[in-house]
Each structure stands twice: as C-alpha cells, then as structure tokens.
Amino acid sequence: MRRTTRSLIVNAILFWAVLFLIIYTNHDWGSTTKTFAWSRIHYKASSTALPEPRGSCPGLEDSAKPALVVARVGAEDRSWLDALAASYHLCVYRTDLQDMTSWQLQVPANRGHEAMAYLTFLIDNYDRLPAAGAVFVHGSRWAWHNDAPDYDNAALLTALNVSAALAPFGYHNLRCDWSASTCSPSETPAQGSLETLARSVLEPWNLRLVSDRALPRAIADLFGGGGSDVNPGSARLLLGRSDAIRSQCCAQFVVSRERMWHHARDEYIALRQWLLDEGESAAPPDDRIAGRILSYIWHILFLPQGESSHIDLKQLNSLACPPADECYCRLYGRCDLDGCSSPGHCRGQYVLPPDFRLPDDWAVRHS
Numbered sequence: 445m446r447r448t449t450r451s452l453i454v455n456a457i458l459f460w461a462v463l464f465l466i467i468y469t470n471h472d473w474g475s476t477t478k479t480f481a482w483s484r485i486h487y488k489a490s491s492t493a494l495p496e497p498r499g500s501c502p503g504l505e506d507s508a509k510p511a512l513v514v515a516r517v518g519a520e521d522r523s524w525l526d527a528l529a530a531s532y533h534l535c536v537y538r539t540d541l542q543d544m545t546s547w548q549l550q551v552p553a554n555r556g557h558e559a560m561a562y563l564t565f566l567i568d569n570y571d572r573l574p575a576a577g578a579v580f581v582h583g584s585r586w587a588w589h590n591d592a593p594d595y596d597n598a599a600l601l602t603a604l605n606v607s608a609a610l611a612p613f614g615y616h617n618l619r620c621d622w623s624a625s626t627c628s629p630s631e632t633p634a635q636g637s638l639e640t641l642a643r644s645v646l647e648p649w650n651l652r653l654v655s656d657r658a659l660p661r662a663i664a665d666l667f668g669g670g671g672s673d674v675n676p677g678s679a680r681l682l683l684g685r686s687d688a689i690r691s692q693c694c695a696q697f698v699v700s701r702e703r704m705w706h707h708a709r710d711e712y713i714a715l716r717q718w719l720l721d722e723g724e725s726a727a728p729p730d731d732r733i734a735g736r737i738l739s740y741i742w743h744i745l746f747l748p749q750g751e752s753s754h755i756d757l758k759q760l761n762s763l764a765c766p767p768a769d770e771c772y773c774r775l776y777g778r779c780d781l782d783g784c785s786s787p788g789h790c791r792g793q794y795v796l797p798p799d800f801r802l803p804d805d806w807a808v809r810h811s
Contacts, residue, residue, distance in 0.1 A: 478687065479754040481679040482744050485707065486669035489717035490726065495552035499568035501535035502548050509533045510576040510606050510698070511569075515561035516583020517554075524585040524598050531602070533574065536583075537561035556719040556727065557735035558582055558695050563716040570709040577610055577700040581618070586807045588797050589694040591619045594810055595802060597696075603776045606698055612774075613763060614700035615746035617692035620771035622788025623796040624693045626740075627765035634688035636660045655736040658728055659689070662737045663744075665725045666718060679754040690761035695739040703746045715741075768793070 504511060512532035516522055517540040525534055539554045539561055551564045562580050566573075581597060590597045600618065609616040619625070626632040633639040635656040644653040660683040668681040683689070719727045719734060727734035743764045749755055767787045773779035783791025803809075 478757045479679045480667075480683075480757060481681050482663065482667045482755040483749060483753050485666055485711035485714045485745075487666045487714040487718050487725070488669045489714060490721045490723050491717065494713065494717070495720070497568045498544075498547050498550035498552070499537070499564035500548045501533070501565065501569050504533060504535065504569055504574060505572040507533035507574055508576060509574065511535050511565070511574050511578040512601070513537070513562060513565045513578055513580045514583050515539055515558035515581075520583040521585070522583065527598065528601055532579065535565055535569075537564065552716075553720060555731060555734070556738055557731065559735055559738040560716070560719060562695075563712050563719075566704060566712045567709055567716065570705075570712070573701045573704055575701055577606060577614075577698060578704065579604065579606065579618075579698045581696045582694075586802060586810065588800050588802050589619065589624065589696070591621055591794050593793065593795075595797075595806070596810065600776065604698070605775060605777060609698045609775050610700045613748050614703040615743065616698050616771075616775065617694075617743065617764070618696040618698065618775070619692045619694060620766075620768045620775065621790070621794040621796075622692075622765065622768065623794070624800070625691065625765065625788075626688065627690050627692065627788055629688065629690075632688065632690075634683070634686055636683040636687065637685050651730075651732050651736065654730075655733045658733060659683070659737055659740055662727070663741075666715065666741070687757060688761070689740055689744075689757070691740055691743050691764040693739065695735075695742060697742055697746075699742075699746045703748075707745060 501511065501513075509532050512525070512528060512534050514522075514525060514534070514536040516536060516538055518538060522536060525536060528534070535549065537549050537551055539551050539557075542550055542552070544550075551560045553560065556563075558580070565578075565580075579601065581601065585597050586595050587597065588595060590600055592600050604618070622628055626635075636659075640653060640656050644650065644657040647653055663683070664681040715738075718725075719738075721727070722729075727737070744755065744760065747760060747763050765788070767784075768790050769781050769784040772781060772790060772793060778793065781790045781793065785791070
C-alpha cells in the first residue's frame, strides 16, 4: 500500500473517531427522564450568623395594592416612581447604601444586583405579603431590556394589568419579546452542553456564556444542598448536556402572594445566603455572574409544578416562554398586533438596541 493511501486511511479513521467521541460525549445518555428535583431550596449555608431583619416595607400590611419592589442604586433617579404610587405600594430598596440605624428597606449587602433586594423583601415581609401580589423591577426608568418601543418602564408599569398577568399561573415575566432570552433553541445552546463549555472558555469576557456554564452546578447546590444528583430514575438535580432551561431575561416579573408563599421563608433565607456566603458551593464571587444565575431561578421558584413535587422541564420551558402576541395582550392590552411572524417577536413592539445599551443621553431626550 502506498504511503499516501495509508496516510489518507489513517487520517480518515482519526477523523471519524474524533467525530464519534464528540457525539458520544455530548449526548446525554443517562437522561431518560426530564423531571428535576427543583421544588425546594436546600442550600446549606456556611455561615451561622444571619443578617438582621432590616428590610421591612412600611405600611405594607394595610395596603390593598400590589407591592412594587424596586432595586435601585444611588445613581438612579427615583422620582419617576412617584407617579406609580396610585397603583402600587412602593417598596424601594437602595442596594448600594446600608443605613444601620434603620429597620426599613435595608439590604444586608450589595450583592447579586436586584436579587438582594427581592429576597430581602420576601424574607422580611413574608407574613404580610399583599393579597394583590407583587411586581419586582429594577430602579432605572429607561433600560435596554424594558419591553416597550421607547424602553420606558414607567409606561410599562402604568399599562401592566397585574390581575390578568397573574390569572393563568400566578407568575409572569414582564418581557414578551424573546430577544436576549434563552427561549429560542436555535439561538441558545443547552447550558450544560459542550458547545457552551467550549465557547465560555474561548470567550471568557462573555458573561452570558460564563454564567450559562456555571448554571447547572449552581442549581444542584441550591436545590440539592450540595448533592451531585438524586435518583436518576425519579428526578435529577443536574442538567444533562442536551437539557436547556428556557426563560425570559432580565429579572423583572409579577408574582402572586400564593406563589410567593409556596416557598417557606427559610428557603428565601438560604437563597440569599448563597449570595452572601463564600466557598465552593456559594455564589460565584463575580457579582455579574451570580446575579445572572439567579435571573434563571425566579420562574423555577414561582411557576406551578402541577400535582408533582418535581419539575417537568418541557412544561416549565413552555410556561416560561409564552408567544409574544399573547403576552403583550394579556399584560399590556396590546392585542391584535400585526407583524407577529414568529412566536417571539411582534414588529414595532421591541427592538434590541446595539450592544445591549441605550445612548447616554436617552433619558434626557425622552423624559
């Protein structure tokens, strides 16, 4: 046999061997079920000293309005919220300033972005959550992720029909457009896939990819208390390589009191301690990654699970990513829209701005 022919045969064998290895390792052979043990937070805190309860929202127990829980920093103007006080009971937390003389609207640390304020509200107001539910939002009026043609959260919250949003499942993300979400399978690979792993290594500056890579381990730590998995024949903790969590982005949502009470206060405490602790099982030290991981968790906590104590991933993904036209109609009264040519987009309702940011003078030009 000539040397060139032998070389071609050897190269062909190596090529197919490598291809088979990639396919084999990327296939989730053990994933015979798609139910996951994500019904309760079981994270075991490393610290025994818990923060004092300083996050009470004044007047909440006497309010018939839904709470508007706002996570803001000092650089964000809060005056735009005043006009919303007629429709919402305002609970505004400043996350970058702790006043140790106050027992109201304080967070224990500036960690996890909006999640620290959200969890502090749930923990310190657990026994007096409003019957009308709560809306959780960021502190900026103008932000690239606000699902409006001009990105105005004041307009969105004014139009928001809280009762209609809660009617189907007791929880709804405030975004309807699927851009920047993980809803589209063609645009977002499974978080535990080799593609996500490889791309996160090649693009360490891409925080979305790095967060996606960290998500499966974080979920196992949060819902399993550090266990690697549970009975594979029943329900699992770890995402398989082909299992993807589909959800809307950006951690702004509305949730009913019943869905908030579905979890014990101790679960919210444990979830907040995951942010505050240090260690292998605690949140990643990079706050941007930790905050993004938690943005995947809210719908897992609050969407209903049916009669099972385990999460059906296919059902969860379907509930988390409703068609955009149905979402706009239910939440904001924008019905019979034209140009809804795909499940995740309706022309003229939202455009993802370049580089995920608005021009620096946007607020000045649109206020």
